[in-house]
Amino acid sequence: MAHKKYDEVTGTETTGHEWDGIEELNKPLPKWWLWTFYATIIWAIGYWLLMPAWPLVASYTKGWLGYSQRERVTGQVDQAKAAQAVFRQRIATSELETISTDPELLRFALAGGEAAFGDNCAPCHGRGAQGFPGYPNLRDDSWLWGGSLEAIHKTIAHGVRSTDPNTHGGQMPAFGGLLTSPQLSDVTDYVLSLSGTKADAEAVARGGKIFADNCAACHGADGRGNQQMGAANLGDELWLYGGDRAVVMQTIRNGRGGMMPAWQGRLDPETIKQLAIYVHSLGGGE
Amino acid sequence: MLMTPEPQTAAPLYAERVKIYPKRAKGTFRTLKWAVMAVTLGIYYVMPWLRWDRGAYLPDQAVLIDFPSRRFFFFFIEIWPQEFYYVTGLLVLAALALFLVTSLAGRVWCGYTCPQTVWTDLMIAVERFWQGDRNARLRLDKHPRSFETIWRKSATHLSWLAIAIATGGAFVFYFADAPTLAGQLLSLDAPLVAYVFVALFTATTYVLGGLAREQVCIYMCPWPRIQGAMFDRDSLLITYREWRGEPRGPHKHGESWTGRGDCIDCHQCVAVCPTGIDIRNGPQLECIQCALCIDACNEIMDKVERPRGLIAYDTLRNLEAAGKDEVSIRVWRPRTILYAAAIAVVGAIMLAALVSRPILEMNVLHDRNPLYVRLSDGGIRNGYTVKLLNKQYEPHAFRVSIAGLPAGTLSVIGLEHQPTPVVTVPPDAVYAMRLYVSLDKAGAAALPEEAVEFAVVVTDVATGAVTEHSATFQGPER
Numbered sequence: 001m002a003h004k005k006y007d008e009v010t011g012t013e014t015t016g017h018e019w020d021g022i023e024e025l026n027k028p029l030p031k032w033w034l035w036t037f038y039a040t041i042i043w044a045i046g047y048w049l050l051m052p053a054w055p056l057v058a059s060y061t062k063g064w065l066g067y068s069q070r071e072r073v074t075g076q077v078d079q080a081k082a083a084q085a086v087f088r089q090r091i092a093t094s095e096l097e098t099i100s101t102d103p104e105l106l107r108f109a110l111a112g113g114e115a116a117f118g119d120n121c122a123p124c125h126g127r128g129a130q131g132f133p134g135y136p137n138l139r140d141d142s143w144l145w146g147g148s149l150e151a152i153h154k155t156i157a158h159g160v161r162s163t164d165p166n167t168h169g170g171q172m173p174a175f176g177g178l179l180t181s182p183q184l185s186d187v188t189d190y191v192l193s194l195s196g197t198k199a200d201a202e203a204v205a206r207g208g209k210i211f212a213d214n215c216a217a218c219h220g221a222d223g224r225g226n227q228q229m230g231a232a233n234l235g236d237e238l239w240l241y242g243g244d245r246a247v248v249m250q251t252i253r254n255g256r257g258g259m260m261p262a263w264q265g266r267l268d269p270e271t272i273k274q275l276a277i278y279v280h281s282l283g284g285g286e
Numbered sequence: 287m288l289m290t291p292e293p294q295t296a297a298p299l300y301a302e303r304v305k306i307y308p309k310r311a312k313g314t315f316r317t318l319k320w321a322v323m324a325v326t327l328g329i330y331y332v333m334p335w336l337r338w339d340r341g342a343y344l345p346d347q348a349v350l351i352d353f354p355s356r357r358f359f360f361f362f363i364e365i366w367p368q369e370f371y372y373v374t375g376l377l378v379l380a381a382l383a384l385f386l387v388t389s390l391a392g393r394v395w396c397g398y399t400c401p402q403t404v405w406t407d408l409m410i411a412v413e414r415f416w417q418g419d420r421n422a423r424l425r426l427d428k429h430p431r432s433f434e435t436i437w438r439k440s441a442t443h444l445s446w447l448a449i450a451i452a453t454g455g456a457f458v459f460y461f462a463d464a465p466t467l468a469g470q471l472l473s474l475d476a477p478l479v480a481y482v483f484v485a486l487f488t489a490t491t492y493v494l495g496g497l498a499r500e501q502v503c504i505y506m507c508p509w510p511r512i513q514g515a516m517f518d519r520d521s522l523l524i525t526y527r528e529w530r531g532e533p534r535g536p537h538k539h540g541e542s543w544t545g546r547g548d549c550i551d552c553h554q555c556v557a558v559c560p561t562g563i564d565i566r567n568g569p570q571l572e573c574i575q576c577a578l579c580i581d582a583c584n585e586i587m588d589k590v591e592r593p594r595g596l597i598a599y600d601t602l603r604n605l606e607a608a609g610k611d612e613v614s615i616r617v618w619r620p621r622t623i624l625y626a627a628a629i630a631v632v633g634a635i636m637l638a639a640l641v642s643r644p645i646l647e648m649n650v651l652h653d654r655n656p657l658y659v660r661l662s663d664g665g666i667r668n669g670y671t672v673k674l675l676n677k678q679y680e681p682h683a684f685r686v687s688i689a690g691l692p693a694g695t696l697s698v699i700g701l702e703h704q705p706t707p708v709v710t711v712p713p714d715a716v717y718a719m720r721l722y723v724s725l726d727k728a729g730a731a732a733l734p735e736e737a738v739e740f741a742v743v744v745t746d747v748a749t750g751a752v753t754e755h756s757a758t759f760q761g762p763e764r
Binding site: 139 | 297298299300301302303501505653654655656659660661662663664667669699700720722727
């Protein structure tokens with residue numbers, strides 16, 4: 001800046017910079033601000049040394065302080081678990097009935113149960129426990145293996161047709177080889193009639209006899225099912241695999257045997273209790 | 287800031303700070319500023335110690351920002367996190383009030399009530415107490431290594447630090463029970479975050495109020511840049527009445543005043559200025575409009591027996607009229623009317639919202655997945671999460687029922703055995719419950735539409751007060 005330049009209007013010196021005829025007035029910035037700027041640069045260098053900062057090819061600079069957000073989260077999760085310990089202890093030592101009537105424990109169990117359900121049960125039963133064909137809806141009031149707190153707890157702990165020695169067992173055999181096609185058709189009509197679906201009266205009469213001989217042992221003479229054996233109630237309006245004539249006939253012809261894993265051993269006992277409370281609370285609990 | 291052009295070398299792009307030695311002013315505006323300082327600092331330091339009885343369950347501190355339980359208490363007002371719009375409204379009001387005041391009388395906020403101004407004023411008063419007024423301070427700085435300079439400056443900085451610590455200390459009391467926290471702070475039991483914030487506010491008060499002072503207003507604050515849009519020709523600004531003062535020059539006692547202006551060029555207006563500017567150069571970015579130059583000039587005008595008001599609150603319109611015809615002050619102008627109306631509207635909305643703030647709020651969330659459940663008897667059931675927000679300071683029991691769905695039956699999880707479920711909600715808390723509404727097969731078949739509106743009703747058992755919330759009962763697709 002050999003020559004000093006002045007703005008004509010204000011008489012203020014300019015920096016000599018010009019953009020399209022517009023010149024910048026020289027209004028000097030205070031030096032302390034410049035020093036503040038340098039201080040931020042020094043701060044940044046210090047930060048790079050102390051804290052995780054620069055990405056490397058497979059890793060990153062860890063920083064001398066060894067700070068890690070991941071470790072911090074892990075620590076916080078541990079803290080939260082420690083805070084829950086007192087409740088988990090009470091859940092572990094309490095009867096299911098006690099938990100469900102103690103408002104404080106009930107809340108804790110429902111919250112924990114909901115989380116555990118989302119992690120473990122939702123893939124088959126759905127996020128809202130609404131079920132899918134073959135995977136029971138846990139919100140309705142129809143239960144294959146019982147809807148009391150104890151019964152639900154037992155089903156979760158030991159599973160259905162699982163490898164657990166105490167699992168719910170047995171399965172519906174395939175009647176395709178035992179009955180002739182007309183017989184299958186007749187018994188299908190009879191099963192449909194149990195829940196009020198209109199069917200050919202003669203076929204129903206013939207089917208009733210076949211039912212008494214082949215099905216009543218498990219499903220009961222009135223078709224109301226048997227929760228000891230996991231035999232479905234054929235008299236209600238709910239169908240696990242579907243209530244169309246074709247689907248019902250397919251069920252009788254080929255049999256059914258859906259399985260559910262045993263969660264004992266995979267989940268801790270408190271979580272299984274929480275799950276039982278949660279599932280029981282979904283609306284259908286007996 | 288002021289440039290002194292030197293003919294040979296170009297001015298540098300960075301300038302040393304020019305130290306300012308504000309002289310003590312005496313007069314109306316100085317008195318007013320002392321009063322404002324006493325009131326604002328008084329409010330700041332005393333507020334956290336005021337008590338306000340809210341019963342046994344809630345804190346009794348009048349003003350408390352309670353982060354752990356996410357509440358803001360302000361005397362009789364209590365704000366929950368989802369009611370933050372009250373604070374938004376308050377900020378809108380504050381901004382509008384700032385606009386209105388600025389368009390009426392310039393930077394009143396900057397000159398009198400801005401914390402930066404108030405604390406700087408306090409720090410300067412302390413400095414004056416230890417080191418004397420302007421001339422004494424100038425003299426001390428001429429002998430920076432003398433014993434007197436060192437002890438007087440040390441005393442000043444120690445006093446500043448004490449004020450700064452008190453400021454930081456007062457700040458943290460707004461976030462916790464003040465007496466408890468004060469005891470903890472003294473016995474070194476307080477949470478780390480309290481000490482961090484005391485230290486932070488001590489540092490900022492000491493640096494910004496004691497050391498940086500006018501540098502904050504001139505270089506850090508955005509308001510001086512914005513203010514230009516707030517003034518107009520009718521705004522009352524601190525004004526040097528050029529038409530009266532010029533031509534300026536020294537005046538000896540007994541000389542005639544004819545043919546010259548009233549300004550005797552005594553520089554008292556410059557000496558008292560806390561930002562070190564000369565108001566006679568007209569409106570400037572640096573001027574915080576503290577009015578101390580008015581006091582200084584009036585004192586001189588009294589001495590030279592000329593009328594007061596050579597520097598005064600005046601409008602640009604009057605300045606242009608140059609005293610030839612006195613123009614009255616136009617308070618009501620489109621801009622001030624607009625600001626005033628906006629303040630009235632926002633204030634009225636805020637007041638209405640506050641007065642009608644329910645003491646019990648209810649939210650009913652319909653289950654989304656599944657929307658409905660088919661039951662074994664052919665009936666339909668819907669699930670809801672009901673949240674009750676009890677904003678009262680006592681626990682209250684509420685009876686839960688439904689209306690508008692005659693065939694519907696209700697059950698609350700955990701209270702299945704109660705024919706009319708009653709829930710007790712703790713004071714100042716949210717209570718969530720699971721609620722199921724069922725229709726039997728006939729009821730479901732009789733639904734007039736796929737989805738039917740009804741109401742969840744809670745009745746305060748003690749008072750009988752009824753609160754309703756609409757909900758939807760969803761049946762199968764048709």
